[in-house]
Amino acid sequence: MALDFGVLQVGPYPVHLFGTPGQERFSFMWDVLMEGALGLLLLVAGDxxxxxxxxxxxxxxxxxxxxxxxxxxxxxxxxxxxxxxxxVALYLRLPEERVVGLDPRRREEAFGAVEKLLELTLKEGKDD
Structure with missing residues (x-):
């Protein structure tokens, strides 16, 4: 599948999640999915x-x-x-608080990452 979609309720906020693989053949979708996005969660394989x-x-x-x-x-x-x-944070030259470990098969861990991203989104806002 080239596109995933779901809605997750985080407190009072319905969070609409869109996903696509990182392979080059899907790169045309990256900018399309980012239009109107309030945040980005990029998953990388630690192994x-x-x-x-x-x-x-x-x-x-x-x-x-x-x-x-x-x-x-x-x-x-x-x-x-x-x-x-x-x-990973060191390699990507990112602050450690921008990189979290998670097992996406575990609901509470995936939910925790989305919740943290939502907190960042509410704190930092979006430039329009």
Missing amino acids: RPEGLPKARYILEHLTTRHPVPYLVGVTRLDLPKAWTPEE
Whole structure:
């Protein structure tokens, strides 16, 4: 599938989530999905550090063109040789508070990341 969509209720806020893979063949969708977006949650696989240069490119591309609050979620932390969120933050040259570990298969962890992004969005706002 090339596009995912869902609505998550976070307190009084219905959060509309849109997702697309990071492969180059889906890059045409990135800017389309960012139109009107209030925040960005970029997931990276902690056990695949070879994908971090692409993640850096995607994050810089999107946040430069669409300045919104963002959070990087590091997945697959349970696998051998996975990079920690702190290591990913260092590699991506981001503040540690912008990078969180999460297992998207665990509802409470995925919800926690979305909740943190919503807090950042409400705190930082969006430039119009």
